[in-house]
Amino acid sequence: MIEIKNISKSFKDKQVLFDISGTFEKGRTNLIIGASGTGKSVLLKCLVGLLEPDVGSVLFDNRNFTNANKNLTTQIRREIGMLFQGSALFDSKNVEENIKFPLDILTNTPENEKIEKVNHCLELVGLEKINDKMPSELSGGMKKRVGIARAIVNDSKYLFCDEPNSGLDPLTAIKIDDLILELTQKLNTTTIVVTHDMNSVVEIGEYIMFLHEGKKLWEGNNKKILKTKVKELNDFVFSNKLMKKIK
Amino acid sequence: MISLLERREKFRTYVSLTINECIKIGYDSLFIVSIVSIFMGAVTTIQTAFNLVGPLIPDYVISLVVRDMTLLELSPTIIAIVFAGKVGSNIAGELGTMRITEQIDALEVMGVNSSSYLVLPKIIASLLMFPILVIISATLAISGGYMAGVLTDVITGQEYIYGLRYEFNPFNIPFALVKSYVFAFIVASISSFQGYYTSGGALEVGKSSTNAVTNSCIFILIADYILAQVLL
Numbered sequence: 001m002i003e004i005k006n007i008s009k010s011f012k013d014k015q016v017l018f019d020i021s022g023t024f025e026k027g028r029t030n031l032i033i034g035a036s037g038t039g040k041s042v043l044l045k046c047l048v049g050l051l052e053p054d055v056g057s058v059l060f061d062n063r064n065f066t067n068a069n070k071n072l073t074t075q076i077r078r079e080i081g082m083l084f085q086g087s088a089l090f091d092s093k094n095v096e097e098n099i100k101f102p103l104d105i106l107t108n109t110p111e112n113e114k115i116e117k118v119n120h121c122l123e124l125v126g127l128e129k130i131n132d133k134m135p136s137e138l139s140g141g142m143k144k145r146v147g148i149a150r151a152i153v154n155d156s157k158y159l160f161c162d163e164p165n166s167g168l169d170p171l172t173a174i175k176i177d178d179l180i181l182e183l184t185q186k187l188n189t190t191t192i193v194v195t196h197d198m199n200s201v202v203e204i205g206e207y208i209m210f211l212h213e214g215k216k217l218w219e220g221n222n223k224k225i226l227k228t229k230v231k232e233l234n235d236f237v238f239s240n241k242l243m244k245k246i247k
Numbered sequence: 248m249i250s251l252l253e254r255r256e257k258f259r260t261y262v263s264l265t266i267n268e269c270i271k272i273g274y275d276s277l278f279i280v281s282i283v284s285i286f287m288g289a290v291t292t293i294q295t296a297f298n299l300v301g302p303l304i305p306d307y308v309i310s311l312v313v314r315d316m317t318l319l320e321l322s323p324t325i326i327a328i329v330f331a332g333k334v335g336s337n338i339a340g341e342l343g344t345m346r347i348t349e350q351i352d353a354l355e356v357m358g359v360n361s362s363s364y365l366v367l368p369k370i371i372a373s374l375l376m377f378p379i380l381v382i383i384s385a386t387l388a389i390s391g392g393y394m395a396g397v398l399t400d401v402i403t404g405q406e407y408i409y410g411l412r413y414e415f416n417p418f419n420i421p422f423a424l425v426k427s428y429v430f431a432f433i434v435a436s437i438s439s440f441q442g443y444y445t446s447g448g449a450l451e452v453g454k455s456s457t458n459a460v461t462n463s464c465i466f467i468l469i470a471d472y473i474l475a476q477v478l479l
Contacts, residue, residue, distance in 0.1 A: 050352055075358075077356060088349040089350075090353075091344075101357075104260070105364075106357065106358065160356075
């Protein structure tokens with residue numbers, strides 16, 4: 001479980017996040033949604049420690065990550081798996097080396113076990129026999145899958161996904177959503193997905209936090225979101241003609 | 248710089264990374280360093296001969312000048328400038344691209360000290376390989392001078408060898424090596440800094456590479472002057 005308490009963050013004179021609190025439960029997919037520029041990615045970066053909040057704290061299973069000493073920071077970070085918006089695969093390494101990387105760096109696992117784990121993770125994300133391919137040879141969807149495989153290879157307790165569907169066709173996007181949901185349930189991870197994709201909201205939003213202009217305006221799940229009376233959320237959810245027709 | 252030494256990874260990780268960097272920084276620079284050095288020596292020989300022609304000055308002075316210029320200035324400094332252009336821009340470009348494509352963030356999220364993991368092997372590899380490149384460069388420059396001198400008949404082979412040995416000051420070699428260590432550190436650290444702190448997009452990666460080369464060259468020349476003043 002991840003808790004955030006009264007997170008605020010500003011850059012120079014511009015405040016980006018205002019007093020955000022919430023709880024992201026284990027074993028379910030937690031979504032942070034909102035329009036572009038509302039502070040979703042900044043919140044995610046505060047969660048994983050890439051940015052330090054000005055005020056507030058982040059707790060990973062009751063361990064305070066914000067004021068943690070270096071050892072605890074490293075320990076928590078080693079329990080985190082993250083899928084970046086652009087996948088962030090290492091260009092100089094092939095698929096197998098990319099996925100194996102956290103094991104090489106963080107563990108003393110024997111080489112044959114590492115390869116077994118890599119192949120198992122590739123199987124979980126629906127990719128096989130692409131171990132020798134370089135990231136430049138993969139499609140956008142394949143890169144995302146490899147990114148997910150790398151995020152879960154070290155038995156991560158916490159899985160973060162930053163815009164997992166950006167740049168993907170609708171069919172591949174749904175496959176990635178399903179994969180995130182399936183892995184969350186199978187591996188019992190605390191999963192947080194930052195997205196503005198309404199398909200994801202409807203498909204996998206077991207808990208949804210809606211941000212608007214840096215403030216948390218609403219929280220609920222994919223069943224409640226379609227019946228919301230919050231104007232800003234309504235504008236966001238029913239922004240396209242199809243959704244308006246469905247409404 | 249302090250962060251390079253904090254939260255280090257396993258020793259063997261650095262060994263393999265440093266070996267890879269040595270190949271990229273040292274072996275891959277061998278071609279350009281060889282070409283520049285041979286022609287540098289050849290041109291120095293021809294130009295020295297052109298300027299020193301006269302009955303009162305013996306021909307062996309040509310190779311004496313080539314030797315001292317090569318050891319004291321040309322091989323350490325000119326090759327450092329070439330090194331900044333080739334290796335410095337490569338380091339800044341590589342780290343800058345890793346930064347803007349979130350690869351550095353990915354390392355940090357995994358709990359890896361990205362500056363130590365990425366930068367330390369580059370600095371160590373530069374410190375290991377650049378002095379070797381300077382030694383190779385000096386050898387090739389003096390050989391290039393020999394070939395140019397003998398082929399164009401400005402000096403005989405015997406006189407060239409005699410000039411190389413004449414009043415040789417052995418301190419010139421450690422002086423050249425000290426310079427090479429200082430220059431290698433300047434190029435690797437400035438270029439790494441420029442690349443590591445890139446923000447923005449492709450345009451900024453280009454700017455970082457340019458800044459890496461420009462700043463490295465300026466600091467090399469400043470360090471060159473200070474070292475000459477202090478050590479000679």
